[in-house]
Amino acid sequence: MNASVPIKHTQAESDLFNRFERAKDALPGSVAVAALREAALNQVREKGLPHRRVEEYKYSDLRAFLKSAAPLADVADISAARAVLVAQDTFGELDRYKVVLANGIYLEDLSDAAALASEGATVTNMSDALAGEHSAQLLGSPKAGPNDGVIALNTAFVQGGVVIEVKAGATLSKPVELVHVATSTGAQVTRNKIVLGKGAKLRLLESFVGDTGEGELNAVFDYDVADNSSLAATRLIVGRTDAARLLTTIAKVGAQAELKSLGFVAGMRFSRNQQFVEFKGENSEAKIYGVTMAGGDDLADQTLIVDHAVPNCNSREFFKTVLDGRAKGVYQGRINVAQHAQKTDGEMMTQALLLSEEAEMANKPELEIFADDVICAHGATSGQIDEDLLFYLRARGIPEDEAKTLLVLAFLSEAIEEYGEDNVTEGLEARVRGWLAGH
Amino acid sequence: MLEIKNLHARVADEDTEILRGVNLTVNTGEVHAIMGPNGSGKSTLSYILAGRDSYEVTEGEVLFNGENMLEMAPDERAAAGMFLAFQYPIEIPGVATMEFLKTAMNAQRKARGEDVLSIPDFMRRVKAAAAHLNVSMDMLKRPLNVGFSGGEKKRAEILQMSLLEPKLCVLDETDSGLDIDALRIVSEGVNKLRSPERAMVVITHYQRLLDHIVPDVVHVLSKGRIVKTGDKSLALELEEKGYADYIDTAA
Ligand SMILES: Nc1ncnc2c1ncn2[C@@H]1O[C@H](COP(=O)(O)OP(=O)(O)OP(=O)(O)O)[C@@H](O)[C@H]1O
Numbered sequence: 001m002n003a004s005v006p007i008k009h010t011q012a013e014s015d016l017f018n019r020f021e022r023a024k025d026a027l028p029g030s031v032a033v034a035a036l037r038e039a040a041l042n043q044v045r046e047k048g049l050p051h052r053r054v055e056e057y058k059y060s061d062l063r064a065f066l067k068s069a070a071p072l073a074d075v076a077d078i079s080a081a082r083a084v085l086v087a088q089d090t091f092g093e094l095d096r097y098k099v100v101l102a103n104g105i106y107l108e109d110l111s112d113a114a115a116l117a118s119e120g121a122t123v124t125n126m127s128d129a130l131a132g133e134h135s136a137q138l139l140g141s142p143k144a145g146p147n148d149g150v151i152a153l154n155t156a157f158v159q160g161g162v163v164i165e166v167k168a169g170a171t172l173s174k175p176v177e178l179v180h181v182a183t184s185t186g187a188q189v190t191r192n193k194i195v196l197g198k199g200a201k202l203r204l205l206e207s208f209v210g211d212t213g214e215g216e217l218n219a220v221f222d223y224d225v226a227d228n229s230s231l232a233a234t235r236l237i238v239g240r241t242d243a244a245r246l247l248t249t250i251a252k253v254g255a256q257a258e259l260k261s262l263g264f265v266a267g268m269r270f271s272r273n274q275q276f277v278e279f280k281g282e283n284s285e286a287k288i289y290g291v292t293m294a295g296g297d298d299l300a301d302q303t304l305i306v307d308h309a310v311p312n313c314n315s316r317e318f319f320k321t322v323l324d325g326r327a328k329g330v331y332q333g334r335i336n337v338a339q340h341a342q343k344t345d346g347e348m349m350t351q352a353l354l355l356s357e358e359a360e361m362a363n364k365p366e367l368e369i370f371a372d373d374v375i376c377a378h379g380a381t382s383g384q385i386d387e388d389l390l391f392y393l394r395a396r397g398i399p400e401d402e403a404k405t406l407l408v409l410a411f412l413s414e415a416i417e418e419y420g421e422d423n424v425t426e427g428l429e430a431r432v433r434g435w436l437a438g439h
Numbered sequence: 440m441l442e443i444k445n446l447h448a449r450v451a452d453e454d455t456e457i458l459r460g461v462n463l464t465v466n467t468g469e470v471h472a473i474m475g476p477n478g479s480g481k482s483t484l485s486y487i488l489a490g491r492d493s494y495e496v497t498e499g500e501v502l503f504n505g506e507n508m509l510e511m512a513p514d515e516r517a518a519a520g521m522f523l524a525f526q527y528p529i530e531i532p533g534v535a536t537m538e539f540l541k542t543a544m545n546a547q548r549k550a551r552g553e554d555v556l557s558i559p560d561f562m563r564r565v566k567a568a569a570a571h572l573n574v575s576m577d578m579l580k581r582p583l584n585v586g587f588s589g590g591e592k593k594r595a596e597i598l599q600m601s602l603l604e605p606k607l608c609v610l611d612e613t614d615s616g617l618d619i620d621a622l623r624i625v626s627e628g629v630n631k632l633r634s635p636e637r638a639m640v641v642i643t644h645y646q647r648l649l650d651h652i653v654p655d656v657v658h659v660l661s662k663g664r665i666v667k668t669g670d671k672s673l674a675l676e677l678e679e680k681g682y683a684d685y686i687d688t689a690a
């Protein structure tokens with residue numbers, strides 16, 4: 001082994017090290033946090049950015065994709081952030097609270113913190129939390145991905161974010177949108193913690209639509225879904241940017257709890273949406289959905305590990321991908337069932353629709369089962385538009401493009417509708433139409 | 440309305456000819472029946488008229504109101520008034536029936552330069568047509584044809600036909616799978632569309648349908664050719680004697 005030989009760094013890696021030297025004194029956090037940052041950066045120094053010889057990044061070579069790394073985005077001017085917030089479209093007219101992160105940093109003045117407080121949800125600035133007690137615990141890694149390279153990058157550079165705590169028993173009257181706003185280009189690195197008290201209920205929306213130029217957008221979300229609580233999280237990764245979109249969820253689900261999420265990705269040059277879900281209590285359910293559209297030279301990666309660490313939990317994973325041009329889709333999903341996690345019910349399905357000859361889908365659904373009394377299944381399909389269906393629609397007078405739109409929409413809607421958050425369905429379907437018309 | 444001249448066709452990329460010189464002229468206002476043994480090419484002919492590109496025309500031409508139909512895309516043909524009621528209507532999961540009907544009707548209207556239908560106007564038309572054909576509105580709330588019984592699918596085809604008001608209706612074994620009452624209801628639906636401005640080609644194996652939809656002309660298609668043409672009494676004769684006489688002549 002040549003592990004001791006230092007690797008030759010890429011331009012992007014050198015840029016990242018320079019970025020760190022310039023930014024580290026201004027980055028928030030305690031001494032303990034600063035040490036974690038150094039350690040995380042050292043990991044990048046030793047192993048490089050995640051690349052194709054790292055199993056988890058086999059199909060999504062971030063190291064090869066990143067030609068350079070722009071500096072962190074400047075602190076946003078509040079009026080500029082307000083203007084962007086008003087102009088950008090995320091969830092349309094949907095009535096919701098907003099929590100705003102501008103260029104990676106929480107902007108309380110543009111957020112509905114007071115209204116949220118009155119409903120039993122508090123918003124804390126992550127920059128403050130990182131400077132406080134127990135700060136180092138805020139930057140944990142998932143059990144199933146202790147050395148993940150994207151999380152390491154996040155830890156090294158995290159600029160800010162929020163901690164949202166919903167108190168026990170509270171049900172918010174409206175969804176809460178955590179909006180990432182870009183007033184200028186440059187990397188945005190945020191860490192966000194969503195904590196539901198026992199019996200609390202939250203519909204969370206997360207949006208990433210701004211152009212970050214040549215700076216990556218790296219956001220990590222920790223979901224703490226306590227016993228008897230329920231979280232539905234809709235993640236919207238759309239807009240026009242050539243930058244990498246790197247999203248991570250680390251979810252811990254208590255007993256009798258429910259986690260539901262949908263990751264919606266359209267038209268991103270390079271995206272990775274990775275989720276680590278761990279059941280900590282029995283009789284809980286996780287339903288994880290993915291809807292991905294990629295065209296041109298896009299690469300869209302949805303990666304998922306669901307850990308059935310305790311008995312009697314259900315999980316459902318349903319991912320749909322539509323690819324055009326020379327786009328590449330990646331689905332890596334794994335259900336782990338621990339030896340004592342009896343009565344686990346896991347059902348994973350990934351389906352891809354290829355609109356062109358050159359598009360490519362890598363489907364890798366896996367089950368790793370150590371218990372003997374479980375119901376687990378997985379499936380993967382990949383195919384073209386069914387010519388018989390297309391002909392039927394056209395024979396009724398529907399032009400080819402419109403007929404294809406109907407069929408693609410039907411294909412993707414299956415996941416959107418099973419996700420079942422009715423307040424976002426229409427908006428997401430409109431985005432599918434938009435992508436089809438304009439990609 | 441429809442002129443088919445010396446039509447030869449095969450499945451794309453295969454050698455065997457399925458249609459081997461079909462000649463057929465259907466004038467406006469007429470109803471023609473096509474009968475013939477299994478595998479003689481009846482459905483193939485209907486698919487070629489609708490524009491399915493898995494078949495390749497190797498010789499001959501098809502004129503629809505004087506225009507070269509073979510050069511038109513399937514949706515253009517539909518907008519020009521061609522309608523095929525499929526022998527096996529297809530299920531399309533995820534596409535809501537109502538949405539499909541509205542899209543199809545408006546696409547044809549747009550192609551013809553007409554205004555799109557208002558929602559109330561559309562709903563009124565669908566409700567009226569559904570009532571005539573004994574199609575429940577519940578059925579129309581489902582995805583297109585999904586979970587419909589065989590007979591329900593056939594009724595849904597005729598419902599689409601009534602709503603789209605085509606000029607040339609080609610019905611491929613619409614009677615198969617229908618119960619006795621449904622056969623009467625569907626035939627009434629078809630007869631309602633009979634008019635001096637429309638023409639129909641009714642493909643069937645059974646004389647029974649032709650008691651309801653009385654044809655002006657009856658053809659026998661055998662091995663890819665029309666081997667006999669007559670009036671409605673030909674259907675009665677076939678019912679009695681079978682195809683033996685005609686299969687021989689075609690060989
Ligand atoms: N796509 C295809 N591939 C191969 N053979 C085909 C295809 N379509 C039709 N054929 C063949 O062409 C012949 C005519 O078929 P067609 O379906 O037109 O018959 P038909 O007259 O409609 O029969 P039926 O009365 O049973 O409906 C048959 O021998 C059939 O097997």
Ligand SMILES: [Mg+2]
Nearest residue numbers: 481482483526
């Ligand atoms: Mg047939």
